[in-house]
Amino acid sequence: MVPQERLNQREYVLCTCLGVTSFIGFWYLAVLFGFVPKQFLPAPHDVFLKFVYLINEPFSGYTLLTHIASSFQRFLSGFILAVVVGVPLGLLMALSRFANQLITPFFESIRFVAPIAWVPFAALWFGTGIGGPVLVIFMGAFPPVLINTYRGATHVDKKYLEAAKMLGAGKFRLMVEVLFPAAIPSIIAGLRISAGLGWQSLVGAELIVASSGVGYMMVKGQASIQTDIVMSGMIAIGLIGLIIDVLLRQAEKLAIHYKEI
Amino acid sequence: MADIVFESVERTFKQSGKEFLAVGGIDLIVKDQEFVAIVGPSGCGKTTCLRMVAGLDMPSKGRVLVGGNEVKGPGPDRAVVFQQFALFPWKTVQQNIEFGLKSMSMSAAEKRDKTARLISLMGLEGYEQAYPHQLSGGMQQRVAIARAYVLEPQVLLMDEPFGALDAQTRVVMQEELVRLARKNPKTVLFITHAVEEAVYLADRVVVMSRRPGLIRDVIEIKPIREKEGWDSHSQIEDVMDLSSFVQLRSQIWKLLREQNLGVDH
Numbered sequence: 001m002v003p004q005e006r007l008n009q010r011e012y013v014l015c016t017c018l019g020v021t022s023f024i025g026f027w028y029l030a031v032l033f034g035f036v037p038k039q040f041l042p043a044p045h046d047v048f049l050k051f052v053y054l055i056n057e058p059f060s061g062y063t064l065l066t067h068i069a070s071s072f073q074r075f076l077s078g079f080i081l082a083v084v085v086g087v088p089l090g091l092l093m094a095l096s097r098f099a100n101q102l103i104t105p106f107f108e109s110i111r112f113v114a115p116i117a118w119v120p121f122a123a124l125w126f127g128t129g130i131g132g133p134v135l136v137i138f139m140g141a142f143p144p145v146l147i148n149t150y151r152g153a154t155h156v157d158k159k160y161l162e163a164a165k166m167l168g169a170g171k172f173r174l175m176v177e178v179l180f181p182a183a184i185p186s187i188i189a190g191l192r193i194s195a196g197l198g199w200q201s202l203v204g205a206e207l208i209v210a211s212s213g214v215g216y217m218m219v220k221g222q223a224s225i226q227t228d229i230v231m232s233g234m235i236a237i238g239l240i241g242l243i244i245d246v247l248l249r250q251a252e253k254l255a256i257h258y259k260e261i
Numbered sequence: 262m263a264d265i266v267f268e269s270v271e272r273t274f275k276q277s278g279k280e281f282l283a284v285g286g287i288d289l290i291v292k293d294q295e296f297v298a299i300v301g302p303s304g305c306g307k308t309t310c311l312r313m314v315a316g317l318d319m320p321s322k323g324r325v326l327v328g329g330n331e332v333k334g335p336g337p338d339r340a341v342v343f344q345q346f347a348l349f350p351w352k353t354v355q356q357n358i359e360f361g362l363k364s365m366s367m368s369a370a371e372k373r374d375k376t377a378r379l380i381s382l383m384g385l386e387g388y389e390q391a392y393p394h395q396l397s398g399g400m401q402q403r404v405a406i407a408r409a410y411v412l413e414p415q416v417l418l419m420d421e422p423f424g425a426l427d428a429q430t431r432v433v434m435q436e437e438l439v440r441l442a443r444k445n446p447k448t449v450l451f452i453t454h455a456v457e458e459a460v461y462l463a464d465r466v467v468v469m470s471r472r473p474g475l476i477r478d479v480i481e482i483k484p485i486r487e488k489e490g491w492d493s494h495s496q497i498e499d500v501m502d503l504s505s506f507v508q509l510r511s512q513i514w515k516l517l518r519e520q521n522l523g524v525d526h
Contacts, residue, residue: 159347162317167361167408168337177360181351258350259394 042228050228051235059229060220062212068236070212071202077130078137078205079198082145086194087187090149091175094156094183107146115140115197116204123208133213136205141198148190152183188252192245199241203233263328263338263415263448265291265314270323272309284309285473286323294446298463300453300513302520306474307452308344311418314450315341327416337361340409344421346401348393354404355380355389361412379407382441399430406434410441416448423458432497435461443492456513460506461497468513470520478516482509 007015024044030036031043042050054064062070093100118139122132156179164178206215214233221229272284284306291297299307312318313325316335325332327339335341340361348357358379362372380386383403393401402422409417423431435458442449442462453459459466464483467476486492489505500506 159343159345160349162335163341163343163347163349164360165335166315166317166337166339166341167412168364169360170364173364177352178349181349184351258392260350 040227042231047228047231051232054232060217064236067212067214067217068240071214074133075137075199075202078134079141079195081138082141082194086142086145087149090146091153091179093150094153094179095171095175111143115201119204119207128208132208133205137198137201140201141194144190144193144197148186149183152186153179156182184255188255192248195244195248199244262293264293265416265448265450266326268324270320270325273321282473285475287476289476291448291450293448296442296449296462296464297467298451298453298459299467299469300456300459301469302471305469305471307469308420311420311450311452315339315418337412338414339416339418340412340414342405342409342419342422344424346405348401348404350393353390353392354385357404358407358411375411379411383407398426402426402434419451421452436497438462456510457501460509461500466513468516477520480513
């Protein structure tokens with residue numbers, strides 16, 4: 001990494017504010033000079049007002065907060081499923097060459113397929129209720145969990161494995177009591193990437209849902225050329241994504257309470 | 262019976278495409294309940310010998326037998342105390358010591374009793390819930406020894422267990438080990454490069470040479486130790502002052518120095 005000089009508290013706040021204001025400034029300039037018709041590029045304050053409006057007034061059946069809640073529920077289902085499947089599978093691949101060779105070719109080809117490509121099949125196989133959207137989110141969130149668990153578990157210091165074997169631990173205990181805890185830092189790094197990708201896949205996932213969700217709201221807004229609604233949805237997705245990442249970083253601190261010796 | 266037998270054991274390693282002989286034909290018998298120390302310069306293959314008894318490494322030729330059975334892999338009947346302790350950093354002191362017992366068939370109460378006994382024997386009371394990184398090096402090593410002892414193994418394998426400790430802690434640990442070993446004898450294979458340590462602890466000292474690792478000589482300590490009454494002294498420095506100790510130490514030093522002259526410089 002290129003060494004960077006550290007910012008003090010004042011510079012830190014100043015730079016953040018400068019970045020945000022110049023972004024909004026350019027946005028206003030773009031609107032003012034009319035690079036794109038106003039209908040296609042709403043002004044920042046219009047988007048902000050729409051955002052506040054959507055919190056209180058329902059659009060496409062629900063208020064913004066209800067849309068967010070139903071999106072979050074879908075995201076959580078897909079994300080948890082990715083963790084429940086990805087972590088044990090990654091550990092198994094690290095433990096057994098047989099399992100590794102069995103899964104790797106299949107996995108390596110599937111991970112390059114964008115989650116949104118699964119939309120038609122998700123709808124056909126699992127329907128447009130809870131199943132379909134969850135599959136799309138799962139497809140986004142699953143690869144980083146698996147890869148990071150596997151990498152973390154294969155980089156475990158050999159001395160811990162040798163100690164565990166010497167103490168009579170079988171394969172299951174090796175997996176649960178040595179590989180898993182040793183891989184936790186890498187797993188959590190994977191969870192952060194996977195939460196990002198899963199949450200990103202939301203709009204794709206909600207192309208196929210019937211009635212609610214931020215993605216659904218954006219699709220409806222797009223259909224009626226209400227760009228301020230689409231942008232409000234983008235802001236909501238961005239903000240919730242930020243909150244998810246902050247929560248996972250806290251989880252990281254809680255999980256790694258010990259130091260290597 | 263838990264004797265260790267090396268039957269013309271060889272071990273070759275591949276290093277950047279070339280094969281080299283790390284251990285070149287070892288024949289050695291460690292008798293049941295005997296404490297044998299192996300000394301030798303670094304790179305003489307002494308750690309490899311210990312790892313082959315532990316089942317963490319396999320001979321390229323020959324066999325290693327423990328209690329008459331060929332070693333096929335690691336197991337709790339041959340507990341290892343590693344040079345770098347290898348305590349699980351994500352487990353507490355108590356959980357580290359209990360780890361090996363969890364795979365054994367005995368009642369929970371019995372496991373608890375055994376763990377508690379080792380914790381008190383090693384002076385670790387009050388640190389049961391601490392994590393390894395919160396302990397000093399000496400205490401970490403006590404946990405590592407407790408973790409091995411609690412299994413009540415037939416064979417104890419110690420790979421420079423005191424190498425990472427400061428001088429004062431090392432002396433305390435050596436005296437403790439002597440007390441434990443004399444009171445409750447086990448078959449012990451002890452690797453070290455410290456000659457004093459080997460003479461003080463062992464019944465016999467095996468001197469190895471390097472490239473390839475071969476047994477240069479075997480020195481009997483036990484008959485002299487018993488005749489001169491070393492164990493009546495509770496402190497290591499008193500034993501080290503005895504002329505019988507000094508004599509054995511310089512005898513081994515000379516053996517090591519002779520082969521180092523040829524190889525090292």
